[in-house]
Amino acid sequence: MRDRILLVEDDEQLGSQIVGHLQGAGFEALWWREGRMLVAGELPDVSLVVLDLMLPGTYGLDMLKALRTFSEVPVLILSARNDTLDKVRSLKLGADDYMTKPFWPEELVERVRARLRRPTLQKEQAVVEVGPLRIDLQAHTVQVQGRPVELTRVEFELLAALARRPQEAVTRQWLVEHVLDPEREGTERTLDVHVSRLRRKLGPLKCVETVWGVGYRLVPGEDA
Numbered sequence: 688m689r690d691r692i693l694l695v696e697d698d699e700q701l702g703s704q705i706v707g708h709l710q711g712a713g714f715e716a717l718w719w720r721e722g723r724m725l726v727a728g729e730l731p732d733v734s735l736v737v738l739d740l741m742l743p744g745t746y747g748l749d750m751l752k753a754l755r756t757f758s759e760v761p762v763l764i765l766s767a768r769n770d771t772l773d774k775v776r777s778l779k780l781g782a783d784d785y786m787t788k789p790f791w792p793e794e795l796v797e798r799v800r801a802r803l804r805r806p807t808l809q810k811e812q813a814v815v816e817v818g819p820l821r822i823d824l825q826a827h828t829v830q831v832q833g834r835p836v837e838l839t840r841v842e843f844e845l846l847a848a849l850a851r852r853p854q855e856a857v858t859r860q861w862l863v864e865h866v867l868d869p870e871r872e873g874t875e876r877t878l879d880v881h882v883s884r885l886r887r888k889l890g891p892l893k894c895v896e897t898v899w900g901v902g903y904r905l906v907p908g909e910d911a
Contacts (some may be wrong), residue, residue: 688732689714689715689890690715690735690803691715691716691717691731691732691733691734692709692714692715692716692717692733692734692735692736692737692799693717693718693719693722693730693731693733693736693737693760694709694716694717694718694719694736694737695722695736695737695738695739695742695747695750696718696719696737696739696742696765696807697719697720697721697739697743698739698742699720699740699872700732702718703721703789704792705737705792705795706718708792708793708796709740709796709799711777712796712799712800712883713860714799714803717733719732721742721744721751722742722743722744722745722747723742723744723750723752724745724749724753725750725753725754725757726753727756727757727758728759729760729776730754730757730760733759733804733856734761734763734803734880735760735761735763735802736754736760736761736762736763736798737762737763737765737795737799738750738751738762738763738764738765738782739764739765739766739774740764740765740766740768740777741766741767743770746838747764747766748776748777748780751764751777751780751781751782752780752781754767754781755780755781756867758780761774761783761784761802761803762781762782762783762784762786763782763783763784763786763795763798763799763802764782764784764785765786765788765790765795766785766786766788767787767788768787769787773838777854778844783802783865784802784865785842786798786848792801792855792894809841812823813826813877813886815850815851815853817850817853817894817905817906817907817908818890818892818894818906818908819831819832819907819908820889820894820907820908822847822907824844824847824850824851827843829843829846831889831892833877833889836888836889837888838885838888839884840868841881842881842884842885842888844866845862845866845881845882845885846895846905848862848865848866848886849895849903849904850905850906852904853905853906854896854905854906855904855909856901856902856903856904857902857904858902859878859879859901859902859903860875861902862878862902862903863875863877863878865880866878870885874884882895892908893906893908894906894907894908899901
């Protein structure tokens with residue numbers, strides 16, 4: 688059975704091009720030409736949503752925010768805006784990926800394939816506890832043994848990404864692509880710097896473990 692992709696894009700030429708590439712790659716494509724304020728039960732049965740931001744009807748981020756109240760379907764954002772704040776806001780609202788226009792449709796297809804290879808999360812739990820580490824994914828707060836820890840946005844997103852897959856190795860490449868801003872700081876060396884700072888802020892708790900040749904994983908940890 689083919690994966691069904693929902694494209695929400697008002698540009699006729701671009702939308703037609705994306706649909707053609709998705710279908711050529713073996714996907715079934717459903718195309719909406721304007722934004723809609725979705726509620727539970729109105730989302731078609733799709734494996735992934737490709738969502739433009741500047742839409743007639745309902746603005747893309749408002750559509751994403753409403754969607755996340757009832758569905759964890761993966762969402763890939765398309766936007767002509769290359770502003771870091773837009774990317775950060777999109778990710779915080781629950782987007783899984785962000786592409787800026789113009790782009791190669793072939794790259795979009797590969798990003799869709801890459802996201803569909805990952806298991807889709809069920810409704811995300813608000814709080815993750817790993818040993819003495821407590822991470823509130825909605826409030827964006829972190830505590831170690833009850834002590835609050837102040838983290839930067841990148842440090843929190845890095846820790847949250849690991850917390851969603853506890854004791855599972857997450858590759859450095861995936862973390863670079865999904866946590867860092869690829870156009871400003873998207874290198875593995877920069878990722879390692881953020882990991883080092885995160886470990887320092889978490890104190891003696893050894894919970895962010897290096898998996899040599901792969902990446903990092905979050906473990907219950909132990910005091911030094």
